[in-house]
Amino acid sequence: MGMVASMCTEPIKRRRAEKDLDDKVAAALRERARSRQRTFRTVNSITMRLPRFKDGLRDIKDVFDQYDEDSNGTIDNDELRSCLGKLQVQMSDKEADDVHRYCDVDRRGGIQFQEFVVLLCLMYLLFGPDVTRRVSEFESAKLNYVFDELIDAFLFFDKDGDGKMKRKDVTRRMNEASHQERTPSHTTAQLFKEMDLNRNGKVNLKEFLYSIIRWAGHETEDDDASNEGSP
Numbered sequence: 001m002g003m004v005a006s007m008c009t010e011p012i013k014r015r016r017a018e019k020d021l022d023d024k025v026a027a028a029l030r031e032r033a034r035s036r037q038r039t040f041r042t043v044n045s046i047t048m049r050l051p052r053f054k055d056g057l058r059d060i061k062d063v064f065d066q067y068d069e070d071s072n073g074t075i076d077n078d079e080l081r082s083c084l085g086k087l088q089v090q091m092s093d094k095e096a097d098d099v100h101r102y103c104d105v106d107r108r109g110g111i112q113f114q115e116f117v118v119l120l121c122l123m124y125l126l127f128g129p130d131v132t133r134r135v136s137e138f139e140s141a142k143l144n145y146v147f148d149e150l151i152d153a154f155l156f157f158d159k160d161g162d163g164k165m166k167r168k169d170v171t172r173r174m175n176e177a178s179h180q181e182r183t184p185s186h187t188t189a190q191l192f193k194e195m196d197l198n199r200n201g202k203v204n205l206k207e208f209l210y211s212i213i214r215w216a217g218h219e220t221e222d223d224d225a226s227n228e229g230s231p
Contacts, residue, residue, distance in 0.1 A: 017098040025205050026163025028125050032151065033161050039152035043174055046153045054216040056146035057117060059139045064116045074110030076100075080119075087134045089127055105197060105210045118209045121147045125205075154208045165203040167192045 040046050067083040068075055075083065080100050084091055091099065103111050103119040111119060123131045124147045132143040157165045157173055170192045174183040195203045195211040203211075 014101060018102055021102045022204055024126060029163050030161050033155055039149060040156040049149060050216045053146060056142050060117055061113060063135055064113050074112055075116060076110050087131050089123055105206060114210055114213045117213050118206050121150055121209055125151055150209055150212060154205050163204060
């Protein structure tokens, strides 16, 4: 009986922890939107930055390999706690486990490279630039630049500032440039579908980051194989 009750309450606990992290990220995004000028004016300006995103993310692969202590391509709970300790991010074991589950975007168990970038970007948003300095003293400026622009790209679409991008937000932004032809509805629908990983009709920051990193071309062979059946 106790095992059945535990199985029933576990998904509830997971959803609650995920909502708590979503709320913290949304609050940080609102604060950022109030305190910074918008970086992007058009969708094209974001698209043109993808090669620069990819270049900036190369350095993170070495960091990922450093924390992937058993070199299996995945950061598990213990490795994540070690990583957070070295980054001097103060969390309880439960909070670290919640972050681990939250950043396991594809639900494959553990954190692969794309999800590690999502993790670092979220830590940067929530805890500030000291995180990137501790990742790499020499490359912190480049990482700050990449994370700033990735977050600002999300804010470009999240016009309501609630931390949730809706399909109407994507459609509106895709068609704002008056000198361009209107983007076909099936194109915006497909774009949104690719980002809405949990199919709930909204895209949060971690889903957006995961998608942008994939579009920038930073995938491992395993990621390519796992995405063959993805929308």
